[in-house]
Amino acid sequence: MVGGGFSAAGRISLVLIVLGLVAGPLVGCGSGTAIIPEEGEMTMSVSSLAFQEGESIPLRYTCEGEDVSPQLTWSEPPAETQSLALIVDDPDAPGGVFTHWVLFNLPPDSRRLPEAVTVQEPLPSGVVEGENDFGRIGYGGPCPPPGSPHRYRFTLYALDKSLKLAAGVVGERVIEAMSGHILAWGRLTGTYQR
Numbered sequence: 001m002v003g004g005g006f007s008a009a010g011r012i013s014l015v016l017i018v019l020g021l022v023a024g025p026l027v028g029c030g031s032g033t034a035i036i037p038e039e040g041e042m043t044m045s046v047s048s049l050a051f052q053e054g055e056s057i058p059l060r061y062t063c064e065g066e067d068v069s070p071q072l073t074w075s076e077p078p079a080e081t082q083s084l085a086l087i088v089d090d091p092d093a094p095g096g097v098f099t100h101w102v103l104f105n106l107p108p109d110s111r112r113l114p115e116a117v118t119v120q121e122p123l124p125s126g127v128v129e130g131e132n133d134f135g136r137i138g139y140g141g142p143c144p145p146p147g148s149p150h151r152y153r154f155t156l157y158a159l160d161k162s163l164k165l166a167a168g169v170v171g172e173r174v175i176e177a178m179s180g181h182i183l184a185w186g187r188l189t190g191t192y193q194r
Contacts, residue, residue, distance in 0.1 A: 039179070044186030045075045046156050050115070057152060057190040063143030064194065068116035069101065077158035078183045081108040085157045085178060087171060090142065092150040099171035100152065101139045102130030104163050126162070130169045137168050142192035149193035158184040 050070035051057050059065035077084065084106035090098045103117075105126045118138060134140040144150040163177045 039182035040158070040184045042186060043184045044077055044156060044158060046072060046154055046186040046188040047074070048072050048154070048188060048190075051190045053188060053190075055190060056149075057142055057192045062141040062192055065141070066116075067139075067141045068118075069113070069139040069141075071113065071115040072154060072156075072188070073112040074156050074186055076111070077108060080160060081158040081183055083108060083159050083162040084110065085159060085163065085174065086113070086154065087157075087174070088139070088152060088154050089171075090144065090150050090152055092144070092148075094145065099133045100141065101132055102169075102171045102174050104128055104130065104165070104174055108158070128163075128165065128167050128169075130165075130167070130171055130174050132171070142190075144192060144194055146194045149191040152190050152192060154188040154190070156186050157182050 047053075048070045050061060057070070061068060061070045072086075074084075083104065085104035086101065086106070087099065087103075088101035090100060103113075105128050106113075107126070129137050131137050132140045142150065142152050157178060159178060159181045160183055161181050163174065165173060165177055
């Protein structure tokens with residue numbers, strides 16, 4: 001026994017348990033993707049012509065359809081916004097939160113994204129796409145296992161800075177870089193079931 005009544009192995013186990021309790025809420029189980037921070041206030045609205053809040057996402061925007069991104073629009077961010085970031089994720093994925101799209105450094109005066117944004121077409125100057133949890137850059141549509149419906153969150157963040165990250169960066173790094181810089185956010189959630 002080492003001082004304090006715990007063996008060395010017991011102390012290591014205790015440290016690992018404490019680390020698990022601290023890190024567990026921040027990381028999606030198995031996916032390696034951090035859970036989206038919700039700093040700032042939800043003062044922005046996000047909408048789409050493709051589906052309304054809480055509705056089913058049309059087949060066209062999923063892995064069973066054309067797998068293209070839906071059109072999105074949003075309200076005006078706070079005046080001090082320097083850039084916008086969009087993260088699309090599935091909090092109901094079996095292995096934890098699964099990221100479907102990471103897009104950042106959108107100009108603060110932008111108010112929409114067209115349908116079918118692709119890495120082949122030029123985005124506005126400075127806009128960068130990260131790698132999704134499918135392992136590729138760009139949008140990857142809903143593709144849940146058969147069973148109950150999954151929720152897909154299209155969350156837009158107004159940031160007080162631009163992110164100095166390269167294209168293809170994983171979503172977790174983008175979320176880390178955004179931390180402490182979120183002025184406001186808005187969200188559109190759709191569902192999909194196979």
